[in-house]
Amino acid sequence: QVRLVESGGGLVQAGGTLRLSCAASGRAFSEYWMGWFRQAPGKEREFVATISGSGTITYYDDSVKGRFTISRDNHNDTVYLQMNSLKPEDTAVYYCAALGSGTYYVSESYHSWGQGTQVTVSS
Numbered sequence: 001q002v003r004l005v006e007s008g009g010g011l012v013q014a015g016g017t018l019r020l021s022c023a024a025s026g027r028a029f030s031e032y033w034m035g036w037f038r039q040a041p042g043k044e045r046e047f048v049a050t051i052s053g054s055g056t057i058t059y060y061d062d063s064v065k066g067r068f069t070i071s072r073d074n075h076n077d078t079v080y081l082q083m084n085s086l087k088p089e090d091t092a093v094y095y096c097a098a099l100g101s102g103t104y105y106v107s108e109s110y111h112s113w114g115q116g117t118q119v120t121v122s123s
Helices: none
Strands: 002-007 010-013 018-026 034-039 046-051 058-060 068-073 078-083 092-099 110-113 117-122
Touching: 002 092, 002 110, 018 034, 018 092, 018 117, 034 068, 034 078, 046 068, 046 078, 058 068, 078 092
Parallel strands: 010 117
Antiparallel strands: 002 018, 018 078, 034 046, 034 092, 046 058, 068 078, 092 110, 092 117
């Protein structure tokens, strides 16, 4: 029900900073919880962060807690992932997604996905 397009990925050095954006189009964007997932080569897709429709509730995977911040601008139909203190293990394709129903950290709970944006952190 929502079309999502990620941007902002790139190559950064360890300890660096990057901000990802996810532009949404469709009905009732502000009603959806939104999430970020990532997938590294040879690994399963894993949960990164999620945010409620109003932006008042957020959850993070322990691996990024304290370093990453998810936020949203419902006026501009955009969700962000601010990534600080990046580590080589953060290297992955990052996807944004809109939550349908179910557990927020399970990828199958999300019904709409973007195409992904590559994040590479060099050591």
